[in-house]
Structure formats: C-alpha cells, structure tokens
Amino acid sequence: MLHVTFHGVRGSTPCHGHDTHHYGGNTSCVSLCADGETPIIFDLGTGLRYFGKQCNGTPSFRAVCLLTHLHYDHTLGLPFFEPLLHSDTTFEIYAPRQPDGRSIQELFMEKIRPPMFPVPLDQFAARISFHEVGDQDFSIGNLQVRSRFVPHLGPTLGFRVTHHDVSVTYLSDHQQPLGEYGITDAARELCENTDLLIHDAQFTNEEFATKASWGHSTYDYAQWVAETCGAKRLALFHHDPSRTDASLTALATAMSRTSRVPSFAAREGETVDVVTCSA
Ligand SMILES: [Zn+2]
Ligand SMILES: [Zn+2]
Secondary structure, eight states: OEEEEEEEOBOSSOOOSTTSTTTOOOBSEEEEEOTTSOOEEEOOSTTHHHHHHHHTTOTTOEEEEEOOOOOGGGTTTGGGOGGGGSTTOEEEEEEEOOTTOOOHHHHHHHHSSTTTSSSOGGGSSSEEEEEEEOSEEEEETTEEEEEEEOSSSSSOEEEEEEETTEEEEEEOSOOOOSSSOOOOHHHHHHHTTOSEEEEEOOBOHHHHHHHTTSSOOBHHHHHHHHHHHTOSOEEEESBOTTOOHHHHHHHHHHHHHHOSSOEEEOOTTOEEEEOOTTO
C-alpha cells in the first residue's frame, strides 16, 4: 500500500482566504510513503513547510524529492523545510536535466542566496544532493521510478512510482493539446493503468480558451487522460489560485457524475491510501 498525502495543491502562487480554506492555499507538494521505504516528496512548493513540521525531530531524517520542474510554485518551499536545519538530515533531489547543460544545484544556489534569500543554500546544515534525470527508469530502495519529459513550459518531468504492483502517477503541470485531444507516448507511459493519477486540472474550458498556451490542462482533459489511459482513480490537482472552495467542489462533483474513472479534488492535509485494483 502507498500512502499519499497532499501538503499543497495549488498551482502558480499560494493563496489565502476564507473561500480557499477547505482545499488549502499552498503550492504543489505531495508525499508518498511505503512501509520501510524512504519517503518520496513530489515537488517543493510551499506545502513542503507543513510536511517538514511533521518530520522535524526524526533522527537521521532521509527523504527523496522528485521535482517536476523549477517554476517557483514547485520550488519555493525548499528553504523553509525544517529538516534542512539538522546536520543528520539527508535530502536527495531528482530534477529534470536542463537542455543548456546548467546544473540543478547551480540553479538552486542562484535562487537561494542573498539578496534573494538571507542564507545561501550551501550553508544549510543538512546534506543536500542533486541528481539530473530525463526519460529513464531507476530505483529508490524498493520503489521503481519512471521519469518522462512531458509538455509544459520549459523542461518538465512527470513521474510514476511503483511499489509491489501499486502505482502512483504525478503529472502536476501538463500542457493540454491546443486542438484535438491527444497524449504523448511519454505521458501515456506514466499514466497507463496507474492506480492513482494526480493530474493538472487548472482551468475550466472557458478559461482555457484565453489561456491555452499557459502550459496547463482543463478538468475535461484530465478526465480524458485518466479514461484513455485506464487510470483507476483521478486526483484533480494544481488548482488555480482564483478557484474558490465552492466552485472547486461544484466542478469536482459535476465531473464525478460523468467520469468513468472515480475522481476527487485534491485537498491539503488529506491522505489517500492507494492499493492496486488488480490485487
Ligand atoms: Zn505549477
Ligand atoms: Zn510550471
């Protein structure tokens, strides 16, 4: 069984207010835990801070991040991750190889240092290491990881993690085709028959009409991907920061009535236990 916890479910920028309280306002961060395995963290958005509070104090804390891309909404939480203040913490970050050859470590060091941030990244006590990945399959303990480049703005990965035949796919930022629906072979390899698909659902069809080139998907496209690829369950994710609790509930409820794949809107603080349907 895989335990998936949503720590941040928003896209683009954090938001706050009485009308976003139910789903939460932090940006992309999801943890995945399997018994006896190193915890996996999808993305380093502002939700990471809350995951850090849960882990703080764990002796010799170790975690692995699978980072989709370097946009701020996916990286802003890193310097606020409390386990990084401890010298016995080991934190490994797998991130997309950059086409210009610049290293991920160098890019983070440029962001996390004065005057943009008071403490340079290399002065944090924890051991932080970086791995650059592309279209490949690799293991973290007994977890199998598949990383594939997917359409978005700039080099962006999607991930699929499998443990004893149970799989979770994370496609937080995914550019919907501008015309007829379709899916790249790479994205299909991530989504096919997955037990839980966490997918970009930033826009309504009306919003997409004016924001088609912003790198994201509609609710309808997320549903189409889940159905086309035979996903067992769909978590709508990367909610637009302007989406209120009421409108998000209404959109998710409408979808659950029409979708062949059970779906729900991801909510901050919620844990989902994922088991394989074929077991
Ligand atoms: Zn994003
Ligand atoms: Zn992005």
